[in-house]
Amino acid sequence: MAGTVVTSTAEFPVGTPLLAHGYRIGTGQDGGFAEYAKVPSDWLVPLTHLSTQQAMAIGTAGFTAAMSVLAIEEAGIRPGVGPIVVTGASGGMGTRSIDMLSSLGYEVVASTGKEDTHELLKKIGATKTIGRLPAPGNGKFRPLSPSAWSGAVDTVGGKTLAHVLSSLSYGGVVAASGNAGGIELPTTVLPFILRGISLKGIDSVMMSIIDRRALWRRIESDLLPSRLSLTTAEIDISNVAEALESVQSGTHVGRAVVRVKGGF
Incomplete structure (x- = not known):
């Protein structure tokens, strides 16, 4: 999931664009299908060159x-x-x-x-x-x-x-x-x-946050996919179940970025 900070008691000030994936997100705690999420700061990656939409297109x-x-x-x-x-x-x-x-x-x-x-x-x-x-x-x-x-x-x-x-x-x-x-x-x-x-x-779930942030810095530079738009679809939150069915049936291609209320 990706978004901007609305309240914080840690290192990231309000308004900072962030992404989060892996660790216990979606398994041990609720995932990103919501307008708001409370996430430990040591699970978060600040975005410096990517928009939140681009970050999720990469995901x-x-x-x-x-x-x-x-x-x-x-x-x-x-x-x-x-x-x-x-x-x-x-x-x-x-x-x-x-x-x-x-x-x-x-x-x-x-x-x-x-x-x-x-x-x-x-x-x-x-x-x-x-x-x-x-x-x-x-x-x-x-x-x-x-x-x-x-x-x-x-x-x-x-x-x-x-x-x-x-x-x-x-x-x-x-x-x-x-x-x-x-x-x-x-x-x-x-x-x-x-x-x-x-x-x-290759396991991305438990990679240390230091290494995770470092790799995202490289993704924002020489590893940035240059043709994201060709294999990315944006869908509304109401269409998530349909998208998951296409994944299960083997017909889905590329990535689906989910718009929650309020957009990116």
């Missing part, structure tokens, strides 16, 4: 995408060494990952089962679009497949993640944060010990 999905980009950078994978595959590419995190990676100069391959989104994904930076991984009829799982990707952002898990791991190039990394394809991981140690790859788990 947790975009923040998790930024964490994934960091994992790829920290593995020493630079633009030009080979393509990065993004699975679940038409979702909120997938679209933000494509936007960020392409803006940094990476060659991005977008994997999605939604054929009608391929042109959109190219507009936000994908160099190439492919179907779901592994491809239907791909046959029996191979512990090692031909090297195809220098790195990956995986939002699916399950057999998709196993296939991506098996087809990473030497020294590659997968930043994994989703389990829409299941929580089981049917793979072997072979790609890890024969190709020196790594699997980096």
Whole structure:
């Protein structure tokens, strides 16, 4: 959620634009579907260059995408060494990952089962679009497949993640944060010990507030998605249930920013 301070006993003066996500928001305490929220100051991130609407268009999905980009950078994978595959590419995190990676100069391959989104994904930076991984009829799982990707952002898990791991190039990394394809991981140690790859788990919920604020500063600079408007829809609070149904049915694309009464 994002908004401006109306009353404060802590470090942020009235009128400060802020965002908040993760920790216990939406689980241990009420989330952002309200005009007002009371939040501990050490859960809050001040906004310096983004509007509250932009911050929510990026949201947790975009923040998790930024964490994934960091994992790829920290593995020493630079633009030009080979393509990065993004699975679940038409979702909120997938679209933000494509936007960020392409803006940094990476060659991005977008994997999605939604054929009608391929042109959109190219507009936000994908160099190439492919179907779901592994491809239907791909046959029996191979512990090692031909090297195809220098790195990956995986939002699916399950057999998709196993296939991506098996087809990473030497020294590659997968930043994994989703389990829409299941929580089981049917793979072997072979790609890890024969190709020196790594699997980096991405969790944005409990990141320290110091690191969280630092990463949002970078999102406001060189990691800022430049094509947010192409994959962002604004909806009224009364349409939240309908939007959630489209997410559950697998038809939703990008992000939906919810307008509560009073707007942004």
